[in-house]
Amino acid sequence: MTLRAKLVLSNLLMGVAPVVVLVVVATTFSGILQDESRAERHGSPHFFETMIRSPNFREAVHRAFVVTQRINVLSLSPQGLPADPAIFQRWDQELASANAGLVVRQEGRLFVMGKLLKDHKLPPLPIFGSFRPPRSVHSPFKIIGNLNFRFSDGTPGAVTVLWNSSNWDREFHTFTFWLIFTFSMTLLVLDTLFTGLILREVLNPLERLRHAAECIADGKLDPPEDFRLRQDEWTPLFTSFETMRRTLAANRELALSYEADRKELISHIAHDLRTPITAIGGYARGILEGVANTEEKRRHYLEIILTKARDLERMAQELFFLSNLDRNAVPYxxxxxxxxxxxxxxxxxxxxxxxxxxxxxxxxxxxxxxxxxxxxxxxxxxxxxxxxxxxxxxxxxxxxxxxxxxxxxxxxxxxxxxxxxxxxxxxxxxxxxxxxxxxxxxxxxxxxxxxxxxxxxxxxxxxxxxxxxxxxxxxxxxxxxxxxxxxxxxxxxxxx
Structure with missing residues (x-):
């Protein structure tokens, strides 16, 4: 597979795979939440069993009992329970930590609304003066306590404690967290995997080229064992590098051949110069030392010297002419x-x-x-x-x-x-x-x-x-x- 195809495939997988994982996780969590919501709306036994087993529910019931008992005790005391909203707001704060709140009515009118219950649609409250709360199946707020009492001024009052049985916010945040976490981890794993793959596809050829270049720098023009031509986007570069290596190898062989020819040429020149020079020197010495003791012999020696001198002159002319030919210095x-x-x-x-x-x-x-x-x-x-x-x-x-x-x-x-x-x-x-x-x-x-x-x-x-x-x-x-x-x-x- 070519590097371009691998890049395209990796980009597609990095885009598609996280989306697939995201859809699967979202579908799973959505199904769970829908099941819980459906159970809550229809009051299924599964929902109420889950609610009763919930530690938060038991804590809310306990605090509702404590608050209603305090109200009951104070309302029956000689001093009575004053109609002070601040008192009820303090008790509401205690209930809020258990995801509950209270509603206080005086003579049928709303007197205090718990902070947790504001801005929410509440279920029908018990009829004022009644001790039996109506059953609510269409609201997440469940009545876990109800008490009728009288304020210190003798006016009738009622306090109702409601617990928010819905975990939608918490579940939504949990769902969002796991969704983002799963998406991020998928991206991280895929990015690490494909980045490593692409780096290997890029760095390995570069490493082989670097090793081959170092071999050339060291004068080793034979191809390294790990150097081979590829069939991908690197092919033109590897082919050009191999062509360069072969050209350098051929040039080195040619240079070595030229050097050998140069040495042989110098040897031949020295040999061919030595012969006439030796002859000229020998015959000249013969004339000087009197070996050529007759006019005829001296003339013969001089003719030989002249012939050898002409040979040297001809050699110099031919060598000069050939040198000019090699340098393209001879006009045609x-x-x-x-x-x-x-x-x-x-x-x-x-x-x-x-x-x-x-x-x-x-x-x-x-x-x-x-x-x-x-x-x-x-x-x-x-x-x-x-x-x-x-x-x-x-x-x-x-x-x-x-x-x-x-x-x-x-x-x-x-x-x-x-x-x-x-x-x-x-x-x-x-x-x-x-x-x-x-x-x-x-x-x-x-x-x-x-x-x-x-x-x-x-x-x-x-x-x-x-x-x-x-x-x-x-x-x-x-x-x-x-x-x-x-x-x-x-x-x-x-x-x-």
Whole structure:
């Protein structure tokens, strides 16, 4: 169940449950009160038995007896009972504590009305001068005492004591108290229950997020055991947090990979710099120490020094160029160029220079005149020059054949450059586009190079929106394939 559904359900229960309890309690108490009221109105034995057993009733009867006896004694005394309302009011106060009151009449007229009896409709009182009280079944006030006497001035009087048999006020207050108490306790229990439930639904996910965040802060990017994706309102937050964790883990792996590459790059640079520097130092020392004791030998030493210096210069230029490519500091002059014309010109240029070094270049297939790409001519020519140098470095024997094929495979123009060189081992194949990477055999042999040429090729192709792939068979040769996107707005189709 989702958190929203639980909140809605808890609100409904907190509103409905107390009302249900309130209705049940009210109905129960109302039935009890109605039964008591009905019994009182109809004078049922149950009501009178309850009334007689009531301690309050017995106390009221006792006090009524005491008061009437006092009145009787005083009225029969020589002094007589004076017609003073204050005397009767004091006795009325004694009766009031037992929920009773008195009514005093003089010559049939009302003389004193008890405080408890005021503002109430009283039952019919005994006929003046009669000792027999009428039975009252329609009033809560019950006659529990009646006395006829004479005042000190000789006028006839009568005192009637009435007891309020109704407990409606007390029962109403009791009923109200229990009603409010039940309602409050129900609300309190439900509020505690649902508040705890909602807090658990809110705090538990937050606690898991806090624990996961602490793990990340400690460098532990693996998900904690108690961290799992949820299917509720927390799902977007947990999903975003998990995405962040995976991104951080991937970035850390990438940073570690970059650090390893950086260390390897420094190692390769140090190795490739040490070789020409050592050679330059050795031949220079040979000249200074007189080892080159003839003009011809000195000239030979100086030519070697010059060659190694040029190697260092070329390495510095390539490293600077690759660094600028990585920093996007090399500007590109993209133009819409004809692929067929570009490849024909490049093949002619490379054939003239490569033929003297044992390179035989053959162009087997070119696209039609209508095929164009968007490229920087200078940078793209660098790609072909570097691949030509790579073919010459790893030739078998004194010569190498280099075959070109180009065709359209929308949305690209694919250019295949196949050589018959030494080939690349399967272990080295995934690494050849890494800066300064050279196979151990190439490093320890006399094969020249910096290990930057193919890295530059890959970066230039990527900047053109294309890519370069390679396949090779060790001892047979290699095939490099260049993928260049066709020029936009000028769709090209291969001629039949």
């Amino acid at each position: 002059d993209f133009q819409r160029i004809n692929v067929r014309a570009f490849l024909a010109d490049s093949a002619e240029e490379l054939s003239l220079d490569g033929s003297r070094r044992g390179l035989t270049l053959t162009v087997e297939k070119l696209p039609s005149e209508t095929v164009f790409v968007r490229a920087d001519v200078t940078k793209l020519r660098t790609v072909f020059v570097n691949l030509a140098e790579n073919a010459l470095k790893f030739k078998r024997g004194d010569s190498v054949s280099w075959t070109w094929n180009a065709w359209v495979e929308e949305p690209y123009v694919k250019i295949s450059l196949s050589d018959t060189g030494k080939g690349i081992s399967p272990e080295a194949l995934p690494k050849i586009f890494t800066s300064f990477y050279r196979e151990d055999a190439a490093r320890t042999s006399s094969i020249p190079g910096t290990g930057l040429g193919l890295a530059i090729v890959q970066r230039i192709m990527n900047d053109h929106g294309g890519r370069v792939t390679v396949s090779s068979i060790l001892g047979t040769g290699s095939e490099f394939t260049l993928w260049l996107p066709l020029a936009p707005l000028y769709p090209a189709k291969e001629d039949a």
